[in-house]
Amino acid sequence: MEVISSMEELYERLRTAANRQSDDSAIRVRAVYEPTGGPGTRIFPPTVKTKATDAAGYLTEPRYVDGAPVTVVLLDQRQSQANRCEQALLDAVRRQDFFLPHLELATEAEGVPVRITSLEAPHRSRDAYFRDAQDSDGTAFDQTEDGAALRQAEAGDLSAYLRLVPSDLLYGVWDSHRKRRIQVKVPRAYTSEMYGVAPLVGVKAAGRVDRLNLAGDTVAVTESGWSPLDGAKPAKGVVTARMSELGHGMIPPSEGIGGVSVKSVHRQATVSMAQLASLRFGRAEEELAAAGRALLAAIALLGDRLAFAAPALHLRSGCDLVVVSEQVEWVQRGADGRPVTQPLETTAVRDMLELFETALERAQKAGLEWASAPVRVQPNPSLQQAIAKSYAIAGIGEVGDE
Structure with a gap:
């Protein structure tokens, strides 16, 4: 009771x-x-696309925390919460x-x-x-x-x-x-x-290692899959892509934002x-x-x-x-x-x-x-x-x- x-x-x-x-x-x-x-x-x-560079970045802004002005990074906005x-x-x-x-x-x-x-x-x-x-x-x-x-x-x-x-x-x-x-x-x-x-932004190197080290050739892409061009010039209207774009081959590491x-x-x-x-x-x-x-x-x-x-x-x-x-x-x-x-x-x-x-x-x-x-x-x-x-x-x- x-x-x-x-x-x-x-x-x-x-x-x-x-x-x-x-x-x-x-x-x-x-x-x-x-x-x-x-x-x-x-x-x-x-990660958001920043206006200044049109590249990936994080949302930061100045705020007062415990009465002191500091920079903060938004981890979860109101909509997400x-x-x-x-x-x-x-x-x-x-x-x-x-x-x-x-x-x-x-x-x-x-x-x-x-x-x-x-x-x-x-x-x-x-x-x-x-x-x-x-x-x-x-x-x-x-x-x-x-x-x-x-x-x-x-x-x-x-x-x-x-x-x-x-x-x-x-x-x-x-x-x-x-x-x-x-x-x-x-x-x-x-x-x-x-x-x-008070965020300190880190960096990371993103890439991919292919155990078979397939060549990064350009291939023809269709709805049913892809096929090698073997050096030939693609026919008019054929969509092409590098094999690395399709998930094969090596991608050299490149620098990117790596958390805070x-x-x-x-x-x-x-x-x-x-x-x-x-x-x-x-x-x-x-x-x-x-x-x-x-x-x-x-x-x-x-x-x-x-x-x-x-x-x-x-x-x-x-x-x-x-x-x-x-x-x-x-x-x-x-x-x-x-x-x-x-x-x-x-x-x-x-x-x-x-x-x-x-x-x-x-x-x-x-x-x-x-x-x-x-x-x-x-x-x-x-x-x-x-x-x-x-x-x-x-x-x-x-x-x-x-």
Whole structure:
């Protein structure tokens, strides 16, 4: 009974915060990591094409860290961190730990099952995948009952999103794929990012050694394969390539960017109670609207814990990190020129799951409709053809770096 009482108290605090009825303005996560190989070990940020040189590079910028101006390298941007939370939620749904309403497009291409959900699509439920989908009767998704409800939603009434794709209201959504004078655009209520402090950029030599040392001749390339030219001039219209471009022969090592060494790695995440409080749900009773905002806050906390509560984190190849310290705290109205913070009562995944279940029960009692299965659609003929083409083998591609 003590645990239940404590969870009820946590829920009530979350509900009042998400509805701007208390001094709690946000929940903030501050975590410090180090590479699994130890301090100073090279880690690899995401590679981008830099504007200055049009070559591969890393994203760096000046920031204040602990009050001092420093250069930081971005290790994981907000979009990527949101995707990690969404994937963690989806994985838990597939394990049947709980259910979160979402959209699912399912088909098959070249005998391979293909499935894309609104928790994975680039623009979430408003992605072009769902715009170009249809139900089992062949009705365009946007013309179905659920699709039309999402299409007709607007800033003053986001109830369809709360009912069908609540994660969109947490991680942000923009209906940019449909022609409409006023497009739905919901800012993120949950944000998180990771960066490394004072990066020293390393170098690496990339190449390939061929045990048979095949000659790097020029060959003719067709959809069915390639064939030697034996020194002959290729016929007009014939595509040619060096054997090294097709995965054979030697490639001399060349210098490239080789990760970074940093003083420390930080993650900063927030759940904005002000953004949650700004969400409107049309003619819904205030009790339902308040419970809906609290439910969204609980989903945000659950997603963060599912994605980041483990002692280690894998961002990408060459970027594995260990948690050194972590603070999860309430952020309140400041006093005497200083912010006021309090530790969150609990941060364990199992407790966040219980908090979510409590919030869902309250919202359902207030009248929220909560599905037990995703809204399932399939590609329309044009999209199906494009998907099938992407799975078809058509000739030989060129070799790329690791």
